[in-house]
Amino acid sequence: MLTAVDNLFTVSVSAPGKVILHGEHSVVYGKTAIAVSLGLRSSIVIKEVNTPHEPAVHIHLPCVDLQETIPLEPTVKSLFHPKLAPGITGKFSWRLPHKIDHDYHLRRVEEYLHLIKPNFDSLPNNQKNSLRSFLYVFSGIFGSTYLPVKSMDISMGSELTIGAGTGSSASFAVCLAGALIQLLKLKSSSGNFDAYYDQSSQDFTDTEKEIISEWAFNCEKIMHGTPSGIDNATCTFGNLVSFKKGAKPRHLDIRMELRVLLVDSRVSRETRTLVVRVAALRQRNTAAVDHIMEACEHVAHTATQVLEKLSSGKCDPDTEADYQHLSELWDMNHCLLSALGVSHPSLEVIRAAAKSKGLACKLTGAGGGGYAMILIPPSTPRSTIDSLSGQLLQNGFRVTETRLGGPGVSIEM
Numbered sequence: 574m575l576t577a578v579d580n581l582f583t584v585s586v587s588a589p590g591k592v593i594l595h596g597e598h599s600v601v602y603g604k605t606a607i608a609v610s611l612g613l614r615s616s617i618v619i620k621e622v623n624t625p626h627e628p629a630v631h632i633h634l635p636c637v638d639l640q641e642t643i644p645l646e647p648t649v650k651s652l653f654h655p656k657l658a659p660g661i662t663g664k665f666s667w668r669l670p671h672k673i674d675h676d677y678h679l680r681r682v683e684e685y686l687h688l689i690k691p692n693f694d695s696l697p698n699n700q701k702n703s704l705r706s707f708l709y710v711f712s713g714i715f716g717s718t719y720l721p722v723k724s725m726d727i728s729m730g731s732e733l734t735i736g737a738g739t740g741s742s743a744s745f746a747v748c749l750a751g752a753l754i755q756l757l758k759l760k761s762s763s764g765n766f767d768a769y770y771d772q773s774s775q776d777f778t779d780t781e782k783e784i785i786s787e788w789a790f791n792c793e794k795i796m797h798g799t800p801s802g803i804d805n806a807t808c809t810f811g812n813l814v815s816f817k818k819g820a821k822p823r824h825l826d827i828r829m830e831l832r833v834l835l836v837d838s839r840v841s842r843e844t845r846t847l848v849v850r851v852a853a854l855r856q857r858n859t860a861a862v863d864h865i866m867e868a869c870e871h872v873a874h875t876a877t878q879v880l881e882k883l884s885s886g887k888c889d890p891d892t893e894a895d896y897q898h899l900s901e902l903w904d905m906n907h908c909l910l911s912a913l914g915v916s917h918p919s920l921e922v923i924r925a926a927a928k929s930k931g932l933a934c935k936l937t938g939a940g941g942g943g944y945a946m947i948l949i950p951p952s953t954p955r956s957t958i959d960s961l962s963g964q965l966l967q968n969g970f971r972v973t974e975t976r977l978g979g980p981g982v983s984i985e986m
């Protein structure tokens with residue numbers, strides 16, 4: 574939504590979650606992975622407001638049970654004008670998030686949070702990470718412009734389960750960066766500030782999406798330490814993305830919607846911890862772990878070919894065989910991930926239930942709990958899906974039947 578009352582703007586942006594079809598963990602080590610957006614989304618509303626009090630940003634993040642008021646003037650003084658990374662000359666711009674001195678900017682954010690919230694260290698990790706990310710992106714984007722910053726109310730919701738492998742952190746960061754950039758566009762085109770925007774554009778351009786994805790990648794570094802970048806790319810661009818670290822994400826033109834049961838194991842975990850656990854395993858068993866990663870990449874490549882064939886719709890008689898092939902790949906991928914130590918007894922219970930109905934199941938995302946996904950080939954009888962869902966619900970899991978795919982970051986009308 575783009576509205577202005579007395580030059581006070583309101584923007585509203587949404588972004589999807591994601592599931593990784595193949596290549597979680599191995600993607601961190603430079604292997605190809607494929608991921609797809611979810612119908613479940615996060616959304617943000619930023620509203621500029623007039624206030625008789627000290628100018629401030631009011632943040633409302635119900636998903637992490639956080640309500641915070643951040644004073645604006647000290648924020649501007651302490652965090653604006655981010656520096657370029659060492660060795661890079663020129664001037665930092667919000668259009669160059671990959672050139673920010675990330676560690677230095679994050680250190681300033683950390684010090685500032687301790688200053689305005691003396692109890693910062695005692696907050697739960699999820700609240701700390703959300704606050705760090707917010708201040709980092711807000712000061713990174715607005716701190717490199719000369720636009721006057723006004724008091725604002727920021728409110729953010731999500732249909733995603735937090736910390737369950739469906740990209741809630743990337744979806745959150747993409748929404749945040751998208752909304753701040755949209756606000757900046759509106760403000761700069763309403764005054765005489767650096768106006769270069771096409772006001773008629775109702776959505777983000779591809780270049781803007783790339784900038785949004787890079788800001789979100791920086792947030793993922795705050796949350797995860799060493800993210801691959803697949804989550805922010807998928808939540809920004811939507812649909813099916815083939816991703817390899819260091820290369821431009823490839824958007825696969827797959828015109829089919831995969832039907833899945835998304836099963837929430839209700840075991841919460843942190844992506845950062847699991848990535849560190851795999852790194853430790855690799856340190857002790859480098860060659861073995863590298864071979865597993867390589868096998869994961871072969872699975873990702875083959876699955877891409879099968880999906881492309883299925884999507885072309887040319888070989889109808891083969892459809893059933895192609896789904897069987899995909900199922901086999903899902904099973905193999907899960908077992909490879911289990912060998913990396915990132916399964917969980919609850920995920921194995923879900924897999925056994927799916928297997929008893931002849932359906933393939935794999936964990937998605939970092940594992941250690943979070944979500945499993947069960948592939949539903951078109952020929953699966955309704956009664957099979959209903960009885961499996963019933964059984965999983967009875968075991969205390971949450972089950973969502975959904976189709977994968979859909980738009981990336983969007984400006985809400």
Ligand SMILES: Nc1ncnc2c1ncn2[C@@H]1O[C@H](COP(=O)(O)OP(=O)(O)OP(=O)(O)O)[C@@H](O)[C@H]1O
Nearest residue numbers: 636699702703736737738739740741742844938939
């Ligand atoms: N709607 C939201 N509001 C505020 N913070 C959020 C929101 N969604 C996600 N976050 C932040 O993202 C963190 C979750 O990140 P984490 O990577 O552990 O989970 P995930 O992104 O759901 O999983 P994965 O990265 O494996 O897909 C939360 O701790 C919180 O800081």
Ligand SMILES: C[C@@](O)(CCO)CC(=O)[O-]
Nearest residue numbers: 597598800801802938939
């Ligand atoms: C485990 C991991 O591969 C997937 C998280 O969704 C980590 C990453 O890619 O950053």
